[in-house]
Each structure stands twice: as structure tokens, then as C-alpha cells.
Amino acid sequence: MALAVLLLLGLLLTGGAYAMFTNSASANAQQVSAQDIAEGEKLFVANCATCHGMNAEGSENGPSLIGVGAAAVDFQVGTGRMPLQMHGPQAARKAPQFNEEETAQLAAYVASLAPGPAIPDDEYLDPALGDPAAGGGLFRTNCAMCHNVVGSGGALTRGKYAPSLSGVSERHIYEAMQTGPQNMPKFNDASLTPEEKRDIIAYLDEINTMTAPGGFKLGSLGPVAEGLFIWFFGLGAVIGLTVWLSARAK
Amino acid sequence: MSTTTPEPTTAVGKAADWADTRMGASKLVREFGRKIFPSHWSFMLGEVSLYSFIIVVLTGTYLTFFFYPAMGELHYDGPYVPLQGVEMSQAYQSTLYISFELRGGLLIRQMHHWGALLFVAAVSIHMLRVFFTGAFRRPRELNWLVGVGLLALSWAAGFTGYSLPDDLLSGNGLRIIDGIIKAIPLVGTYISFFLFGGEFPGIDIISRLYTLHIMIIPAAIIALIAIHLIFVVVHKHTQWPQAGNTERNVVGEPVLPTFAAKGGGFFFLVFALIAGLSAFFQINPVWNYGPYDPSPVSAGTQPDWYIGWADGILRIAPGWMEFYIFGWPISMNILVAVIIMVGVLVGMAVWPFFEAWVAKDNREHHVLDRPRNAPTRTAVGVAFVVWYLVMWAGASGDLIAVFFHMSLNDMIYIFRFLFFFGPIIAYIVTKRICLGLQRKDREVALHGRETGRILRLPHGEFIEVHEPLDPHSAWRLVAFDSPEYVPAQADENGKISTAEKWRGRFSKFFFEDRVAPLSKAELEAAHAHNEGHGHHLDSEGNDQDGQGRPLPH
Numbered sequence: 001m002a003l004a005v006l007l008l009l010g011l012l013l014t015g016g017a018y019a020m021f022t023n024s025a026s027a028n029a030q031q032v033s034a035q036d037i038a039e040g041e042k043l044f045v046a047n048c049a050t051c052h053g054m055n056a057e058g059s060e061n062g063p064s065l066i067g068v069g070a071a072a073v074d075f076q077v078g079t080g081r082m083p084l085q086m087h088g089p090q091a092a093r094k095a096p097q098f099n100e101e102e103t104a105q106l107a108a109y110v111a112s113l114a115p116g117p118a119i120p121d122d123e124y125l126d127p128a129l130g131d132p133a134a135g136g137g138l139f140r141t142n143c144a145m146c147h148n149v150v151g152s153g154g155a156l157t158r159g160k161y162a163p164s165l166s167g168v169s170e171r172h173i174y175e176a177m178q179t180g181p182q183n184m185p186k187f188n189d190a191s192l193t194p195e196e197k198r199d200i201i202a203y204l205d206e207i208n209t210m211t212a213p214g215g216f217k218l219g220s221l222g223p224v225a226e227g228l229f230i231w232f233f234g235l236g237a238v239i240g241l242t243v244w245l246s247a248r249a250k
Numbered sequence: 251m252s253t254t255t256p257e258p259t260t261a262v263g264k265a266a267d268w269a270d271t272r273m274g275a276s277k278l279v280r281e282f283g284r285k286i287f288p289s290h291w292s293f294m295l296g297e298v299s300l301y302s303f304i305i306v307v308l309t310g311t312y313l314t315f316f317f318y319p320a321m322g323e324l325h326y327d328g329p330y331v332p333l334q335g336v337e338m339s340q341a342y343q344s345t346l347y348i349s350f351e352l353r354g355g356l357l358i359r360q361m362h363h364w365g366a367l368l369f370v371a372a373v374s375i376h377m378l379r380v381f382f383t384g385a386f387r388r389p390r391e392l393n394w395l396v397g398v399g400l401l402a403l404s405w406a407a408g409f410t411g412y413s414l415p416d417d418l419l420s421g422n423g424l425r426i427i428d429g430i431i432k433a434i435p436l437v438g439t440y441i442s443f444f445l446f447g448g449e450f451p452g453i454d455i456i457s458r459l460y461t462l463h464i465m466i467i468p469a470a471i472i473a474l475i476a477i478h479l480i481f482v483v484v485h486k487h488t489q490w491p492q493a494g495n496t497e498r499n500v501v502g503e504p505v506l507p508t509f510a511a512k513g514g515g516f517f518f519l520v521f522a523l524i525a526g527l528s529a530f531f532q533i534n535p536v537w538n539y540g541p542y543d544p545s546p547v548s549a550g551t552q553p554d555w556y557i558g559w560a561d562g563i564l565r566i567a568p569g570w571m572e573f574y575i576f577g578w579p580i581s582m583n584i585l586v587a588v589i590i591m592v593g594v595l596v597g598m599a600v601w602p603f604f605e606a607w608v609a610k611d612n613r614e615h616h617v618l619d620r621p622r623n624a625p626t627r628t629a630v631g632v633a634f635v636v637w638y639l640v641m642w643a644g645a646s647g648d649l650i651a652v653f654f655h656m657s658l659n660d661m662i663y664i665f666r667f668l669f670f671f672g673p674i675i676a677y678i679v680t681k682r683i684c685l686g687l688q689r690k691d692r693e694v695a696l697h698g699r700e701t702g703r704i705l706r707l708p709h710g711e712f713i714e715v716h717e718p719l720d721p722h723s724a725w726r727l728v729a730f731d732s733p734e735y736v737p738a739q740a741d742e743n744g745k746i747s748t749a750e751k752w753r754g755r756f757s758k759f760f761f762e763d764r765v766a767p768l769s770k771a772e773l774e775a776a777h778a779h780n781e782g783h784g785h786h787l788d789s790e791g792n793d794q795d796g797q798g799r800p801l802p803h
């Protein structure tokens with residue numbers, strides 16, 4: 001018993017230290033070699049520099065990336081938003097153009113320029129460790145006004161929109177909160193602690209993996225979808241019945 | 251009982267006889283059973299309203315046994331994981347209980363909600379059918395008024411029910427109602443405090459809405475439905491213009507056995523439809539929304555469809571409509587929703603009387619108008635439908651914007667434009683279409699149906715072979731009322747009153763563009779001419795009616 005308690009204590013302590021370490025801005029949990037950074041720089045110059053400048057200092061086509069950190073690059077490149085294909089109200093998610101390794105190299109390069117948010121540690125990404133109910137409450141107060149209560153997405157002004165959150169990986173959810181891509185606000189560790197971010201991840205995981213209790217969800221878009229459904233299918237079927245019943249036997 | 255009635259022999263027969271000799275039900279049944287009900291699909295829409303209402307009452311009764319309209323706070327400990335430990339009201343908790351723990355609870359909840367949506371939808375198109383066919387005309391104006399009452403009550407029934415579960419979505423809806431009430435000048439705040447028992451949201455509103463939702467509103471609906479149906483029996487049902495249907499008869503099927511059997515079967519079909527929808531399609535997943543809390547608002551917060559148009563008005567009304575009088579804000583941008591809703595109900599209520607006044611038509615009408623034969627009424631109706639649709643779509647501008655990758659701001663400008671011009675365009679287009687269809691009817695009645703077969707005669711002339719109509723089909727095309735423009739008339743003192751001047755103007759608006767029904771003489775002349783011949787085209791391809799005059803187009 002004593003051994004177990006000791007073990008637990010030890011785990012908690014190292015875990016805590018680990019967390020402090022990974023959250024301190026510059027360091028990165030993944031081992032980063034000088035070679036990664038060099039490869040990253042090459043990729044950057046070839047693919048990103050036209051907009052973000054030769055040294056990521058920014059240009060009129062794209063903001064400076066100095067200090068955005070590995071997390072921002074991992075999110076933007078990992079969700080296919082960067083490299084940007086065309087200027088519009090908002091960079092849309094698309095199939096990523098770089099593999100895991102290249103993404104990590106790009107992230108390492110940008111992180112080497114100046115300290116910034118690092119790629120989150122796995123410990124904060126595991127839905128099993130989070131509390132989905134607490135996460136649901138946090139989600140409703142912080143995220144639902146843009147993303148809808150179950151993350152089905154919603155419109156913002158002038159063609160911008162908060163995308164649907166189903167099928168987004170835990171890491172990208174965390175990084176989105178941490179870096180606030182484009183029109184999304186940033187939720188730093190003071191406004192949502194890493195544990196709270198994990199609760200949100202647990203909530204999204206829970207509602208995205210469960211089978212809807214009531215049947216087909218109609219996109220979880222709420223009363224508008226329900227209204228259209230009853231007019232087109234419900235009333236449509238009813239009118240079909242009336243026509244059938246009042247057809248004369250011929 | 252007449253002496254020829256055979257004595258009952260079976261047990262059921264004896265029981266029936268026992269009951270009948272005491273209640274005299276057989277006379278009533280015989281009398282009612284002989285009523286005739288014309289058969290047309292659109293005449294069954296009222297029935298659909300009735301059946302879906304019955305289903306909603308049945309399922310709702312089941313829900314009352316388990317729903318708890320109270321605001322006591324507790325921590326959820328039921329099976330739905332993403333809410334475990336969350337603080338919520340008893341009302342919300344009992345809704346979750348019904349959904350996840352009560353046997354059949356979720357199915358019944360979904361049937362209640364799908365049934366309610368279908369009910370209001372059925373009432374709405376039933377009303378449209380009554381409008382577009384002119385079934386509201388004398389002697390049925392009063393029943394139309396009863397109908398308007400039912401329409402308003404069905405909205406109220408739906409809205410009060412939608413608010414009961416005390417979830418985030420419905421709470422946001424109530425918040426809007428609170429805002430609308432508070433926008434009423436001078437008394438708004440007092441009314442809001444009175445309704446909510448203090449500052450919004452308070453703890454009284456759910457139980458008050460519950461009383462309205464399960465008692466007062468359904469009782470009023472049931473009373474009005476009873477009156478409505480008695481009126482339908484007393485006035486007898488209207489019928490379509492058809493050879494043999496006149497203002498003095500009703501052609502159709504007797505209530506017993508045909509209509510009643512069909513109707514009874516139809517009830518179960520509607521029941522099955524609602525049960526089927528509810529078994530497969532989720533509706534109002536309250537567990538998604540979480541308990542009500544005044545601070546969060548979700549994207550995509552919308553009311554049920556029948557309140558959608560009011561929400562749409564609020565969304566498209568520009569902010570500058572709010573102004574100040576002596577420092578007091580007058581929130582016209584919000585009040586406009588109330589004004590339009592009340593205005594629409596009042597407009598519906600007065601329409602039958604307005605139309606009768608304009609046309610100076612005080613006759614009874616038991617034969618319906620085909621919508622094309624009342625072009626102005628039909629066009630006004632379609633314009634209203636389009637206007638309603640614009641407001642309705644306004645409520646879902648955010649979803650439309652995302653779906654079509656458009657800017658939400660542009661959506662609002664488009665809706666504002668359509669709010670004013672949509673109905674006008676719809677009016678003009680519909681009226682043109684109606685007049686066109688009437689001309690086409692006239693043509694067909696005169697010259698028969700086009701067969702598409704073109705013959706070339708030996709001397710080079712082309713004719714299209716037309717097939718004459720049988721008298722039954724022809725009747726429908728020629729036998730209809732077509733009121734004419736009656737200019738303002740002077741009264742006995744030789745004066746034209748202001749009201750009469752207005753009547754004259756409206757009459758012009760209604761009846762100036764008119765395609766007259768065929769006269770008997772025209773019809774006979776055409777028949778004489780058409781005997782055995784085709785329809786002639788002259789060298790330029792213009793229609794000729796045989797006297798060298800181009801036909802009216």
C-alpha cells in the first residue's frame with residue numbers, strides 16, 4: 001500500500017515537473033535537433049517565405065511568425081490551413097500538404113526563432129483523463145457562441161465562420177485554444193488552464209463518439225433543421241397519404 | 251323505434267339496443283352518418299391537423315406524469331455522462347430522466363415534439379388551402395375566424411412547450427420574449443416583472459408556462475376545435491366546381507361508412523408516420539444544450555419553425571429603428587416583430603369581410619374558386635407566403651450563410667431587400683400566371699385540347715388537330731364566377747362617401763385585369779366552327795377564330 005502511494009506521489013511530482021517544463025514557453029517536449037531546424041528552414045523558405053518573409057519576419061501577404069511558437073505552426077500546417085492557397089475571409093481546413101515529420105521540422109524552425117507556445121504534451125490531450133461534464137460547462141461558456149453547443153459550427157460576420165469541431169484531433173483542439181487561429185480568440189493558460197483545456201477535449205470526444213440517443217441527428221443544427229425536415233418529409237409524406245386516400249379507385 | 255326493427259339477438263346487439271333506447275344515439279349517428287363529405291386530397295388537411303393534435307395530447311399526457319415543472323437546484327447524477335455532476339433545475343433534470351431513464355420516454359418526447367411541429371405545419375397549410383380556394387366566404391367567415399384563433403393558439407401551445415425543459419436553448423428563447431416585452435413602451439418592464447415574478451429569469455416562469463401549456467391553451471384549442479367542426483357540419487363542406495356540383499348540393503361520400511372508415515384509417519397512418527419519424531430522427535436533444543444559464547448563448551440558437559418568422563424579423567430589422575423620445579428609448583427594431591405578428595393575425599381575420607365588401611358580394615358560396623379564377627386573391631396570398639418565407643429564412647441567415655459560403659452581413663441585406671420587394675415580385679408574377687392560365691382555359695374550352703399533331707393540307711396550309719373536350723371537363727373551365735370592377739357608387743343623395751371611394755379603388759385593384767368566362771354564345775359558336783375541323787393557323791402562324799380576328803392572348 002505504502003509503495004503504491006509512494007509510486008503515485010512520484011508520478012504526480014514528475015508529471016507536475018514535466019508539465020511545468022513543457023509549458024514553459026520555449027522548450028519542446030519532442031526532441032528537436034539542429035538538423036530538424038535546418039530542414040525546417042529549407043521547407044519554410046521554399047513554401048512559406050513568399051508570404052511570411054525570408055526570416056519569418058512577415059510581409060504584406062502574411063503576418064510575422066516570430067514568437068507564434070511551434071503550436072501555431074503545428075495547428076496551421078497540420079490542419080492544412082497553411083500554406084495558404086488563396087486569400088479569403090478565412091483560411092479553410094484542407095488536406096495537409098506536409099507529413100508529420102515535415103510539419104515537425106517547420107514547427108521546430110519557427111520555434112527556434114523566438115519563444116512561443118509549444119506543442120502540447122500528450123498528458124493534456126488524453127480525453128480519458130479529463131472530465132467531460134466540466135468540459136461541457138466550459139465549452140458552453142467559452143466556445144458555444146461561435147462553434148454551437150455541440151461544435152456543429154456557426155457563422156461569424158462577413159463570411160467568416162467557426163468550423164465544425166467533429167473529427168478534429170485532440171492536439172489540434174488544444175493548439176486552437178492555445179494559439180487562437182485567425183478569428184478565434186486565444187485562450188491562454190490563465191483563462192483556461194491546461195487541465196480545463198483537457199476537460200473540453202474530453203467533452204468534445206464524448207459527444208463526438210457517442211451514438212445519438214434519439215436517432216439521426218440532422219446535423220445537430222437545431223430547430224431550423226427540424227423545421228425543414230417536418231415540412232419536406234413530414235408534411236410531404238402526409239400530403240402523399242391524402243392524395244393516395246382520396247384517389248378514386250379506377 | 252319503428253315496429254319493423256328486428257329484436258337484437260347477440261350480446262353486443264342487446265347492449266347497443268339498451269344504450270340506444272336510453273340515449274337515442276342511433277338517431278344522431280344516422281343523421282350525422284348521412285352527411286356528405288366531398289373527396290379531394292386538400293380537404294383532408296384539416297383532418298391531419300386534428301389527428302396530429304390528438305397525438306400531441308396523448309403523448310403530452312404521458313409526459314405530464316413524469317415532468318416536474320420546478321426550479322429547485324440539484325446536481326445531475328443520471329446516466330448521461332457529459333452532464334454528470336452539473337447543477338441544474340428539477341425541470342431540466344426530469345426532462346433528462348424522461349429521455350434516458352423512463353421506459354419509452356424518449357420516444358414519447360420525440361413524438362410529442364415532432365407531432366407538435368407537424369400539427370402547426372398542417373394547420374398552416376390547411377389555412378392556405380381554405381384561403382386559396384375561397385372557402386372562407388359567406389357563410390364560413392365565422393369559422394375562418396375560429397381558425398385564426400386556432401392558428402394563434404397553436405403557436406402559443408408550441409412556444410410554451412418549447413420553453414418548459416429549462417435548457418439553454420429554450421432559456422435563450424425566453425430571454426428574447428423577455429426583451430420583446432420590455433421593449434413595449436412605458437409598461438414593458440412592469441409586464442415582464444409580472445410575468446417572470448421579478449427579474450428575468452426568476453424561478454416562477456416554468457411553472458406558469460406549464461399551467462398555460464398543459465391546461466389553458468389545450469382547453470382553449472379543444473373548445474375552438476369543437477366549434478370549428480360543428481360549423482363544418484352545419485355549413486356543410488364546400489366542393490370543387492364540377493359538372494353536377496352546385497351551390498345547392500354537396501356531392502361526395504357519406505360520412506358513414508365511407509368517410510369515417512377512411513378517416514379512422516387515416517388517423518392511424520398519421521400516428522404511424524409520427525411514431526416512425528420519432529423512432530428514427532432525433533428532435534430537440536435537450537441534453538446537448540445543457541441547463542439554462544443566462545450567460546452563454548450558442549451559435550445556431552433558433553426557435554421552433556413556427557416562431558422562426560418572428561425571430562427573423564428581429565434579425566433583419568436594422569438597429570437605427572430604435573429612437574429616443576425625451577430620453578426614453580423606443581425599440582422599434584424589436585417592437586416591429588410584435589406589430590407584424592399582430593398585424594398578420596388581424597389582416598387574416600378581416601380578409602373575408604374585406605373581400606366581400608370590395609366585391610359587393612354578399613352571396614353564399616359553397617362551390618370553391620380554382621385559385622387561378624381569383625387572380626388578385628391568389629396573388630395577394632402568394633405575396634404573403636413569400637413575405638412570410640423571407641422572414642422565416644431571416645431566422646436562419648447564419649446557417650444559410652455557412653452553407654452557401656456567403657457573408658452573414660450580405661444575407662441580411664438580401665433579406666431586407668426581399669422583405670420589401672419579394673412580395674411585390676411574387677404578386678406580379680402570380681397574377682400574370684393566373685391570368686395566363688385563365689386564357690389558356692378559355693382557349694381550350696373554345697377549341698379543344700391541342701394534340702400536337704400538325705397536318706399539312708394539299709394546298710399547303712398547316713393545321714393542328716384539336717380534340718374537343720368532353721362536357722365534364724369543359725364545365726370546369728367555363729363555369730366560374732368572375733366579379734367585375736364596380737366603380738364607386740353614389741348613395742341616394744348622389745354623394746360618393748369616402749369609404750365608397752376606397753371600395754371603388756380596391757375594386758379596381760382586384761378586378762380590373764380580368765379574363766371573362768366564356769359566354770354560352772361564344773361556346774356554341776366555337777363548337778359550330780370546330781365541328782370536325784382543326785384549328786387554323788394563318789400564313790404568319792397567328793390564331794384565327796374563323797372571322798379573321800386574332801384570338802385574345
Ligand code: HEM
Pocket residue numbers: 292293294295296297299300303373374376377380385386390393394395396397398399400401404471475478482486487488489
Ligand atoms: C387546430 C387546428 C384546426 C383543426 C383541427 C381544423 C380542422 C378542420 C377540419 C377537420 C375541417 C374540415 C375538412 C377540411 O376542409 O379540411 C376544417 C374546415 C375548415 N377550416 Fe379548419 N382546422 C384548424 C385550423 C383552421 C385554421 C387556422 C383556419 C383558418 C384560419 C381554418 C379554417 C377552416 C375553414 C374556413 C373550414 C371550412 C372549409 C370548407 O368547408 O371548405 N381552420 N377544419
